[in-house]
Amino acid sequence: MHQPSLPHLADQDPELAGLVEAEARRQFEKIRLIASENYVSPAVLEATGSVLTNKYSEGYAGRRYYEGQQNIDPIELLAVERARTLFGVEHANVQPYSGSPANLAVYMAFLRPGDTVMGLSLPMGGHLTHGWSVSATGKWFNPVRYEVRADTGRVDLDEVRDLALKERPKLIWCGGTAIPRMIDFAGFAEIAREAGAVLAADIAHIAGLVAGGAHPSPAGHADVISTTTHKTLRGPRGAMVMSTAEHASAVDKAVFPGLQGGPHNHTTAAIAVALKEAARPDFSAYAHRIVANAKALAEALLERGFDLISGGTDNHLILIDLTNKGVPGKPAAQALDRAGIELNHNAVPFDPRKPFDPSGLRVGTAAITTRGLEPGQMPRVAAWIDDIVRATARGEDETAGEERRVAAEIRELLAAHPMPGWAPAP
């Protein structure tokens, strides 16, 4: 049953309610290894489903365009204060609708169309919004891209410095979507200072690790920090832009009225709830366990002959190059999904294959950590991945039976690990 329960939905729209129930069961029964996903708490779900969705409140607390903000203002101020305290920043804007609009606000605040922006190339682990060609950020600005080294799979700050001093970008992004290693915010800040650029840290993936003390913080190094709230941070789908006091007004103006209309107050409230949860000691334990699980899983995969980009992980994320296994990423990901292991195919650095059918798999341990899985259980997860990848390499007739066996074993394991927000009928 869904928690909070959905009796009105079941009564008035059984078709939709059935789909929600099916999705909840799917999330319950699968080992969810998509690095950007998680399970939020019932408190976050309740705030997201509240009457706050009924209210318009363009502007900021004390400076709104519509009346009736007696309760919305304190809700947004709570979220802002909790963000400032948790991340140790001078300013926080909690209104961006999601991570991509938050990053657009960073452009709006600091750049003019045509200005040069530097970011990690998408196939090397960067994000679309860091100036990739199909994104507005790559079309409307002049993007230059740094890469990872072929021999180490890691960003080399000497290469970043050389490129920054040659191209003189106005803004430099650090962070990304498929980076298995620690980001050296202090090193990036030094380069940005030398090059006269604004440093933007996009911590969408690692915000929960930063909040829980399991990854260094960009606060004090980056001029501006953007993050989603729904990945390791374990809040609702939303985003924040944080900055020094100096840039507060530029950031706020960029979000509203620069890019957005009314903020999503139900999301703002749920962000406030998630930030309160993230300030508790048990969240720090969760953040450190995410990393311990990722390291244990990486170790077990290496023992089984998997080729990991950069040779391992410092955070929640593992990037696997399947080339030596004789299977591309997409068929492997599809077979794993049928076997109860949900992850995504992903480009690897210098991938010879096409983006929609790349060589790699991306794995993250945030969601399984929320389910209570421990490092001691990771060798079993690695064995399941290995069994399915091997079966897929051997060919079609081999796979169906193997997928059924693994899916059943996983259902049995996960039945003992409660899921926030849903439980099977007793």
Ligand SMILES: *Cc1c(COP(=O)(O)O)cnc(C)c1O
């Ligand atoms: C997920 C992500 C985003 C975008 O977030 P959306 O909410 O999907 O728009 C931006 N930057 C990075 C690094 C991300 O990982």
